[in-house]
Amino acid sequence: MVGGEVRLRQTHSGLRDGGGIDRGALGSYTETMGLMCRVFRLAVMVCVLCLGAWPAAAQGDAHGAATARAFARLRDDPVRLLAFLAAMPKGADLHNHLDGAINAEDFVAHAVAVGLCIDVGQHAIRRPPCTKQDPPAGEALARDAGLRDAMIDALSMRGFVAVPGGETGHDHFFATFAKFHEAAADDPGALMATEARRAAAEHIAYLEIMWTPHVRSAIGLAATMRWQGDDFAADLAALGGGLRGLVARARAETDAAEARKDALLGCGTPRAQPGCGVVIRFQAYSLRTFPPAAVFAQMAFDFALAAADPRYVGVNIVAPEDDKVAVRDYTLHMRALGFFHHAYPAIKLSLHAGELAPGLVAADALRFHIRQAVEIAGASRIGHGTDVMGEQDSAGLLAEMAHGHVAVEINLTSNAQILGVQGAAHPFGSYRRAGVPVVICTDDEGVERTTLTDEYVRAAETWHLSYGELKSLSLASLRYSFLPAGEKARLEGRLDAAFRAFEERF
Numbered sequence: 001m002v003g004g005e006v007r008l009r010q011t012h013s014g015l016r017d018g019g020g021i022d023r024g025a026l027g028s029y030t031e032t033m034g035l036m037c038r039v040f041r042l043a044v045m046v047c048v049l050c051l052g053a054w055p056a057a058a059q060g061d062a063h064g065a066a067t068a069r070a071f072a073r074l075r076d077d078p079v080r081l082l083a084f085l086a087a088m089p090k091g092a093d094l095h096n097h098l099d100g101a102i103n104a105e106d107f108v109a110h111a112v113a114v115g116l117c118i119d120v121g122q123h124a125i126r127r128p129p130c131t132k133q134d135p136p137a138g139e140a141l142a143r144d145a146g147l148r149d150a151m152i153d154a155l156s157m158r159g160f161v162a163v164p165g166g167e168t169g170h171d172h173f174f175a176t177f178a179k180f181h182e183a184a185a186d187d188p189g190a191l192m193a194t195e196a197r198r199a200a201a202e203h204i205a206y207l208e209i210m211w212t213p214h215v216r217s218a219i220g221l222a223a224t225m226r227w228q229g230d231d232f233a234a235d236l237a238a239l240g241g242g243l244r245g246l247v248a249r250a251r252a253e254t255d256a257a258e259a260r261k262d263a264l265l266g267c268g269t270p271r272a273q274p275g276c277g278v279v280i281r282f283q284a285y286s287l288r289t290f291p292p293a294a295v296f297a298q299m300a301f302d303f304a305l306a307a308a309d310p311r312y313v314g315v316n317i318v319a320p321e322d323d324k325v326a327v328r329d330y331t332l333h334m335r336a337l338g339f340f341h342h343a344y345p346a347i348k349l350s351l352h353a354g355e356l357a358p359g360l361v362a363a364d365a366l367r368f369h370i371r372q373a374v375e376i377a378g379a380s381r382i383g384h385g386t387d388v389m390g391e392q393d394s395a396g397l398l399a400e401m402a403h404g405h406v407a408v409e410i411n412l413t414s415n416a417q418i419l420g421v422q423g424a425a426h427p428f429g430s431y432r433r434a435g436v437p438v439v440i441c442t443d444d445e446g447v448e449r450t451t452l453t454d455e456y457v458r459a460a461e462t463w464h465l466s467y468g469e470l471k472s473l474s475l476a477s478l479r480y481s482f483l484p485a486g487e488k489a490r491l492e493g494r495l496d497a498a499f500r501a502f503e504e505r506f
């Protein structure tokens with residue numbers, strides 16, 4: 001290259017100095033043209049060699065850029081924004097509870113279909129035998145024209161408005177679970193089919209659902225053990241052999257639920273519904289509001305189940321974090337989870353932590369929950385993390401999460417309804433600025449009357465996100481899933497293809 005530059009300079013000087021083209025200059029000119037021709041031929045060869053791959057990538061980039069421009073034009077139009085994000089591929093919903101995902105209408109219909117009862121005073125679904133106060137659901141609904149609407153309001157956040165001195169959003173939200181429990185517990189496979197159908201319609205490839213069969217039996221195991229305090233090895237030994245049988249029963253129930261889901265969706269038949277293509281895995285969870293022995297027994301069961309059954313890809317801890325037992329035992333729970341995590345290092349943890357707001361708990365409880373979930377329990381993902389800016393050394397914690405690739409599952413509607421945290425008060429922007437991996441999830445879409453699409457809309461509107469940022473959130477939801485590497489790569493390939501097809505429309 002250096003020689004070529006010298007010759008070109010010589011040529012220019014010959015033209016300039018002589019006022020015409022002398023023989024020396026002509027010789028240089030010929031040499032230079034020869035060199036340029038060789039360079040040109042080489043460039044053509046390189047282009048020919050690249051021809052197979054380069055134009056497709058360039059086309060993809062062009063489609064992506066056109067999609068981003070189209071999105072920028074429609075972003076401020078809520079109707080078109082909703083339609084755009086409904087059609088956009090959304091990799092996964094990593095934070096959703098099986099029963100909370102179901103609409104109240106489905107629970108009421110199920111109660112009628114199988115003859116459950118309705119507590120007309122409490123607007124709750126009860127198990128038979130029905131009584132005068134708790135008549136059969138069908139009969140009660142036929143008798144009272146307003147009861148169906150009242151039931152839907154009681155089993156969800158529909159129409160809920162907090163009034164001073166009245167029920168809070170937090171209390172109304174958590175009260176729904178006991179009211180629909182009898183309908184939800186009956187047929188988990190049907191609930192999964194409902195979730196899968198909805199996910200397919202929303203272009204979601206993967207659901208990581210929180211569901212634990214026989215969680216009450218796991219709590220019951222604690223009754224047979226002598227709690228040794230925080231000598232966890234002794235506590236585990238005291239649980240005895242009951243765990244193994246319980247794990248076998250839970251796996252059999254998982255088989256049955258999946259078979260039921262597949263049958264409802266027609267999977268494996270010519271009439272297979274799109275929901276059959278949605279991959280579903282589970283997180284086993286413990287309810288944190290029970291006495292220490294009962295929470296510990298659940299954790300032992302969750303880890304044993306996840307170790308025995310690859311459909312359970314992670315472990316979680318659920319129920320109101322502000323509950324007085326949950327607050328009292330928070331550090332104990334994190335230490336117990338850390339103990340099990342050490343015993344089962346391959347099993348990943350996603351923990352509800354920092355689902356709190358100032359005033360809901362004493363200020364002390366706002367300062368350490370997320371940090372302990374990460375540092376003591378070893379969480380790979382944090383559910384909610386809403387109070388992160390109240391943590392001691394929040395900047396250090398955010399940096400630690402970013403450095404350790406600990407993702408945060410953001411549930412915007414849930415945080416607004418339960419905690420009253422929304423808009424500029426939500427730490428979504430703080431997490432992103434700190435480089436913490438962020439994923440958008442639903443939490444309890446049935447109770448909240450939301451969808452994953454709605455959650456993307458809410459994020460896009462509140463933080464003025466670009467198409468590229470929304471696409472990154474979608475890609476991150478698969479990247480930070482707990483799927484094994486091969487399965488994850490397969491779904492990521494599917495998601496890339498879905499984005500290419502989506503962007504080609506623009």
Ligand SMILES: [Zn+2]
Pocket residue numbers: 095097352383443
């Ligand atoms: Zn949750």
